[in-house]
Amino acid sequence: MFRILVLDDIAQEGIDLLEATKGIEYEVRTKLKGEELRKSLNEFDGAILRSGVTITPESLQGNTRLRALVRAGVGTDNIDKPAATRRGIVVMNTPGGNTVSTAEHTFAMLLALSRNIAPAHQSLVEGRWDRKAYMGTQVAGKTIGIVGMGRIGREVASRARAFDMKVIAFDPFLTDDQAESLKVERVDTVDEMLPLIDYLTVHTPLTPETKGLIGMAQLDKVKPGLRVINVARGGIYDHDALVKGLESGKLGGVALDVYENEPCTDSPLFKMPGTCCTPHLGASTEEAQTQVAVEGIHLLINYLKTGEIRHSVNVASLDPKTLDELRSYLNIAHRLGLLVHQWHGGGIDHVRLLCRGVVAGKDTRVLSNAFCAGLLERVVEDANVINSEMLLRERGIELTVEHNTEQGAFTSSITVEVSGGGKTVSAGAAVLGHEMPRLILLDGYRLESFLDGRLFVFAHKDVPGIIGSVGTIFGNNGINIAQMAVGREGNAAGGDAIGVLSLDSDVPEAVMKELMSIDAITQAKLIELPAAGELPSWMS
Numbered sequence: 001m002f003r004i005l006v007l008d009d010i011a012q013e014g015i016d017l018l019e020a021t022k023g024i025e026y027e028v029r030t031k032l033k034g035e036e037l038r039k040s041l042n043e044f045d046g047a048i049l050r051s052g053v054t055i056t057p058e059s060l061q062g063n064t065r066l067r068a069l070v071r072a073g074v075g076t077d078n079i080d081k082p083a084a085t086r087r088g089i090v091v092m093n094t095p096g097g098n099t100v101s102t103a104e105h106t107f108a109m110l111l112a113l114s115r116n117i118a119p120a121h122q123s124l125v126e127g128r129w130d131r132k133a134y135m136g137t138q139v140a141g142k143t144i145g146i147v148g149m150g151r152i153g154r155e156v157a158s159r160a161r162a163f164d165m166k167v168i169a170f171d172p173f174l175t176d177d178q179a180e181s182l183k184v185e186r187v188d189t190v191d192e193m194l195p196l197i198d199y200l201t202v203h204t205p206l207t208p209e210t211k212g213l214i215g216m217a218q219l220d221k222v223k224p225g226l227r228v229i230n231v232a233r234g235g236i237y238d239h240d241a242l243v244k245g246l247e248s249g250k251l252g253g254v255a256l257d258v259y260e261n262e263p264c265t266d267s268p269l270f271k272m273p274g275t276c277c278t279p280h281l282g283a284s285t286e287e288a289q290t291q292v293a294v295e296g297i298h299l300l301i302n303y304l305k306t307g308e309i310r311h312s313v314n315v316a317s318l319d320p321k322t323l324d325e326l327r328s329y330l331n332i333a334h335r336l337g338l339l340v341h342q343w344h345g346g347g348i349d350h351v352r353l354l355c356r357g358v359v360a361g362k363d364t365r366v367l368s369n370a371f372c373a374g375l376l377e378r379v380v381e382d383a384n385v386i387n388s389e390m391l392l393r394e395r396g397i398e399l400t401v402e403h404n405t406e407q408g409a410f411t412s413s414i415t416v417e418v419s420g421g422g423k424t425v426s427a428g429a430a431v432l433g434h435e436m437p438r439l440i441l442l443d444g445y446r447l448e449s450f451l452d453g454r455l456f457v458f459a460h461k462d463v464p465g466i467i468g469s470v471g472t473i474f475g476n477n478g479i480n481i482a483q484m485a486v487g488r489e490g491n492a493a494g495g496d497a498i499g500v501l502s503l504d505s506d507v508p509e510a511v512m513k514e515l516m517s518i519d520a521i522t523q524a525k526l527i528e529l530p531a532a533g534e535l536p537s538w539m540s
């Protein structure tokens with residue numbers, strides 16, 4: 001039974017979906033903060049939220065249960081993503097579900113500013129019939145500047161064109177061809193558009209580049225009377241510059257839906273003429289809320305039940321088709337991580353992963369994540385497929401991933417190499433037949449061994465009698481050998497070799513000592529891998 005926590009008010013359709021889904025239990029706990037939030041998050045496998053809750057590193061402190069956080073909406077700025085990633089929690093959002101509603105709200109604000117809708121209504125509330133005071137401006141024929149031509153920016157552009165406005169757009173990823181097909185004029189900087197536009201609207205996340213996009217310096221460049229709208233994130237316009245701009249007449253109007261600190265009920269702008277402000281209502285339509293709630297709940301359930309990752313903002317996506325195609329390779333990548341960690345046995349600083357054959361043409365990010373998870377999970381508490389690459393980097397371990405789509409001896413194979421402390425070990429694996437993971441390479445020696453359960457791995461001199469001696473010791477101690485593989489240098493005896501024995505039971509310390517006393521054995525280790533067919537929880 002998976003437990004899901006609903007942290008904000010979401011549409012009833014989302015709750016109905018939770019009710020209707022077998023194997024899911026849920027609770028609604030809104031307005032949580034501090035210790036109460038921290039404790040609650042640790043009682044659930046997944047949580048869904050909007051912008052009413054902030055997930056800080058402290059909220060996730062000591063969390064050992066939560067596997068996914070879903071934002072029913074676009075902006076995940078209220079979730080500390082590095083902290084979530086470090087804890088192995090996948091963060092997903094529902095892009096697209098509220099795009100049209102937010103674009104419509106932007107346009108509602110643009111029109112409200114142009115026609116003084118809010119103050120004119122207020123004048124009637126106050127008993128005044130004052131037509132002169134609310135002379136407006138026509139939008140047709142005017143120019144609008146759009147910063148951020150993603151989903152919402154594009155919808156705003158299409159509405160602006162429908163209103164016979166000219167559109168000038170800036171987005172570092174907007175190409176000339178895209179601009180042409182969207183019928184907008186592309187500029188290279190925001191400053192370039194400022195003297196040309198009558199309206200400015202922003203549709204970007206709040207980033208170091210977009211913070212304070214309109215500040216005091218920009219006011220000198222704007223066409224006097226510019227009306228500015230922000231339905232994206234508070235802080236993109238500098239608040240003091242907006243106040244000064246309105247006071248000086250540089251700005252003809254300010255419409256805000258979002259604020260640097262929310263909830264925000266106190267701002268000098270709220271009382272100034274020429275403003276129109278709403279309390280973060282961009283996505284507040286029944287349609288948008290239904291869509292983001294249902295989509296968000298689907299994302300959570302699918303991830304918890306199948307491992308499918310969609311719309312993740314902190315890890316590579318893993319759709320059901322890719323998951324199905326890659327499941328057996330994820331499995332061997334993870335097993336290789338576990339194996340080389342134990343076989344190397346020391347501190348590592350470099351990791352190399354080579355995907356070869358058909359698998360090299362797939363999305364290998366998730367394979368390297370699975371390998372890193374295996375590499376770290378015995379030493380780093382809670383390392384998993386979500387956080388392992390980050391944990392690796394945080395430990396200064398360099399990871400390189402290479403691809404070679406040319407097939408070698410196998411349709412697909414994965415080879416890994418880890419180095420550190422003056423020692424390098426390598427291993428390769430492939431999937432034979434139907435779901436049979438096999439070790440095909442160890443420290444450069446070709447062999448074919450099981451890749452599960454308890455393995456006794458021993459590097460040795462390839463001299464007569466060695467296999468017999470090892471077998472005798474195991475036999476004398478009642479330890480059954482299920483399978484044996486040996487790889488050696490070249491075709492002749494006498495060189496170095498490696499043996500991998502698959503054992504049916506544990507090897508006591510004394511037996512290991514006895515084995516190590518065989519002269520020809522240079523190194524030996526007992527390696528523990530998951531049993532055949534056993535998958536980590538994130539892959540099952």
Ligand SMILES: NC(=O)C1=CN([C@@H]2O[C@H](COP(=O)(O)OP(=O)(O)OC[C@H]3O[C@@H](n4cnc5c(N)ncnc54)[C@H](O)[C@@H]3O)[C@@H](O)[C@H]2O)C=CC1
Binds near residue numbers: 099
């Ligand atoms: N007020 C509300 O209720 C809502 C607000 N939003 C906000 O709107 C924002 C945009 O949402 P979407 O269009 O869905 O996102 P999106 O990811 O589709 O588009 C964002 C665009 O901003 C561009 N961008 C990033 N940095 C930029 C920069 N420095 N200068 C110019 N362009 C830049 C990106 O290239 C991208 O095209 C989100 O960040 C979200 O926080 C979204 C939904 C509802």
Ligand SMILES: O=C(O)CCC(=O)C(=O)O
Binds near residue numbers: 073283
């Ligand atoms: O949940 C909401 O209504 C806020 C929507 C929003 O800001 C977003 O999706 O980024």
